[in-house]
Amino acid sequence: MGHGEEVLRRCLSHRGLKFTRQRRLITEAFLNAEEHITAEGLYRRVSGRDPRVGLATVYRTLALLCECGLARRHDFGEGQTRYEHSYDRGHHDHLICQVCGKVTEFHHPKIERLQKEVSEQARFTPLSHRLEIYGYCEGCSPRKG
């Protein structure tokens, strides 16, 4: 069992919740899946291994993973939520290609620092943030070639 599942197990037992077969399957599939997976996509992956797992359980488990700090929700404007791994990963932001949908991550400490400055000026206590840059990735740029 991977370390991520161990985290979930602890988080569950701490709250008097159970570590079931479905939760293990879904968590394992999630941790091994591509970043930024969809609930549907994860459901399809899990169904491949065990067709008895329901979509509702995938949603319920993803909610738990978020609460335990193993997943993070993202809305990239596609009409459905994407979930990304957040265990043992530093904070990062996203470049989103409007043509092919590719999502690239980046991290920029200076931007983070300036965000704190802005918050202070507004007497605002920042807890988290979300920075998304939309445009064309290298391959989809119209001025390519």
Place this chain on the structure above:
Amino acid sequence: MGHGEEVLRRCLSHRGLKFTRQRRLITEAFLNAEEHITAEGLYRRVSGRDPRVGLATVYRTLALLCECGLARRHDFGEGQTRYEHSYDRGHHDHLICQVCGKVTEFHHPKIERLQKEVSEQARFTPLSHRLEIYGYCEGCSPRKG
């Protein structure tokens, strides 16, 4: 008639579309409403003046306002889209209070510049971006008082 409506009228006629009573009512209500209004909220406002306007038309008109550059969609994670005025307004970002839901705007040129830098490094062509900082506004801060 305000300047914003004039913009819509031009944008419509340019595409062979019509400037109807409903579109005028909805646009006027939108431009006079609070920033960051919901389709439902705008519908309620418009219904007050003319109960014959349908919610579907509000949605359809908001889509037009977005296409004409008079409105901008935002998802603040409430489960419904909010629309903000974007005519004659510079770009800005948002501080969102997780307790009371208050949205404060800010603008920080240095952050914008750094975003361009990051994009260049990734060979990404930025078209727009979205920066949201979530936390506690002054009044809702737990360390208040």
Place this chain on the structure above:
DNA sequence: GTGGATGCAAACGATTTGCAAGCAT
């Protein structure tokens, strides 16, 4: 007059929930 616009209700798609049965503790 004509093609776009409207209202209504039905359709939609992602997500959530009620419930009886199942299973981890």
Place this chain on the structure above:
DNA sequence: ATGCTTGCAAATCGTTTGCATCCAC
């Protein structure tokens, strides 16, 4: 045993769409 979990189907909720009628041009 106990009560949290599950699958299923039905419900929800914001948003979109089909269609007959209406109206700006």
